[in-house]
Amino acid sequence: MQPVPEEGLELKVADCVDEEGRWLAHKFSEFLPMEIQQQITALAVDPLATSDDSLLWRPTSNGRFSTKSAYHLMMPSPQGGDHKLWKMLWNLPVPERIRCFMWLLVLGKISSNEAHCQRHLTTESDCYRCAGRVETILHIFRECPPATYFWTRVVASSDQPAFSSMSTQTWLRKNILSEDTSITGIPWNAFYSIAVWLLWKNRNDGTFQGISKTLSAPSLTQAIKVKARLWYDAWKAPTIGSDRLSPPAQRIQAEIGWKLPPPGWWKLNVDGASNGNPGVAGAGGVLRGSDGRWAGGFCASLGCCSAVMAELWGLYHGLDIAWRHGCRTLMVESDSKLAIELVNNRTDPLHPYATLLAAIRRKIAQDWVVRLSHVYREGNRVADWLSKHSLVYPYGVHEMPNSPQALVPLLREDDQGVTFPRDIVPCPPSPSLYPSLLYSSVLGLCASFHAKKKTKRRM
Known part of the structure; x- marks a missing residue:
């Protein structure tokens, strides 16, 4: 990498792309780090765009500013650094109020008398029950006599030393992430969270109403066991209006493989790969063609981007090659449902992929018939191989008029109709896959309607 030359400081995007929107990487490769070059070359540039440049808000998926995303940027929290913990916590099979309580507890937002004293909200830092002992978070939930009595009866004796010596955050994290089962037969992390919640409730009764209003240690232990079972069973039971009333989608085993296109049609299979997503x-x-023979192929080294963007680039380059090959009735198959939905549905002009999506839609809108559909990976194996193989190529699109020798076995299996079993959810074909039939139906209805109007006028 060399220092940026004076003329390089004045370079604009328009100076670094050709009339087709392809990057002229040599214009900046000598003075930009490789990782920056790869991020640049994966971006789509639309040479036909007439709109002005726009600022995008990177923290959102659609590129538009939101106060929620700004809040998360301004308020960093451990939620961003420990995804597994928060995912487990918010999926605990317990009432919602207990999940919220555990969230606050992990964040350190549940106050003890010690914290109140430090903030000068009170002069008493002792536990209401244990005179002379400071009420910390660990004291409330693990060291106060009712809590100690409870844990010694539900935690195995061999685990007691480690359980009783952990720091606050380690203790909370380890138990929330636990995949063990409690003595009551319900998941340990659910049992633990319910117990912590009820220990807190019992502590509050003693603090604000007096010790006589609290449960004794044996009664509290029994109450926790009973309520944990009741609440867990209630959580599992379906309720009116709940999604759990809907039966699970029935799956069937299907044989999936590549299929020949109908006579007169061509089939394009495309795929994308990202080593790191993004990477x-x-x-x-x-x-x-309809005889199954190789008519053309490509490997495109893109740079650094997400897997979805790689899938979209696969669609773009595949459509470009098919058009130049002279195909005018084309079936396109991709194993990325998301990429197909992005192409078929309207997207925000500020969407990060908006430029590339617009270029793909322009290619589809040319004077030809294109049917875009999803296919499972078992029916897309050749394109899958090519997308992974593309990672060894230098930047650019590398067309292949003839198939690589390594692909001959896969091509032969496709030609022979080899299939592979896969569990799928059956669904009816979408009308959008048959635009000509749908269009003909609409024209027929319109013609019938106008014919009736003319008949009425004559009468």
């Missing part, structure tokens, strides 16, 4: 990415595709 070094590539795309690949293969074009075959």
Whole structure:
């Protein structure tokens, strides 16, 4: 890497792309780090765009500013650094109020008498029950006599030393992430969270109403066991209006494989790959006729981007090659449902992929018939191989008029109709896959309607 030359300081995007929107990487490769080059070359540039440049808000998926995303940027929390803990916590099979309580507890937002005293909200830092002992968070939930009595009866004796010596955060984290089962037969992390909640409630009764209003240690232990079972069973039971009333989707085993296109049609299979998502990415595709023979293929080394963007680049380059090959009735298959939905549905102009999506839609809108559909990976194996193989190529699109020798076995299996079992949820075909039939139906209805109007006028 060399220092940026004086002329390089004045470079604009328009100076670094050709008339087709392809990056002229040599214009900046000598003075930009490789990782920056790879991020640049994966971006789509639309040479036909007429709109002004716009600022995007990176923290949101659609590029538009939101106060929620700004709040999360301004208020860093451990939630961003320990995804597994928070995912487990918010999926605990307990009432919602207990999940919220555990969230506050992990964040250190539940106050003890010690914390109140430090903030000058009170002059008494002792536990209401244990005179002379400071009431810390650990004292409330682990060291106060009712809590100690409870834990010694539900935690195995061999685990007691470690259980009783952990720091506050370690103790909370280890038990929330636990995959063990409690003595009551319910998940330990659910049992633990319910117990902590009820210990807190019992402590509050003693603090604000007096010790006579609290449960004795044996009674509290029994109450926790009973309520933990009741609440867990209630959580599992379906309720009116709950999604759990809906039966689970019935899956069937289907044989999946590549299928020949109908006579007169071409089939394009495309795929994308990203080593890291985002990471070094590539795309690949293969074009075959109704006889199953290889008509063309490509490997595209893209730079650094997400897997979805790599899938979209695969669609773009595949459509470009199919058009130049002379195909005018084309079936396109991709194993990325998200990429297909992004192409089919309207997207925000500020969406990070908006430029590339617009370029793909322009190619589809040319004077030809294109049917875009999802296919499982078992029916997309050749394109999958090409997309992964593209990662070894230098930047750019590398067309293949002939199939690589390594692909011959896969191509032969596709030609022979080899299939692989897969559990799928059956669904009816979408009308959008048959635009010509749908369009004909609409024209027929319109013609019928106008014919009736003319008949009425004559009468």
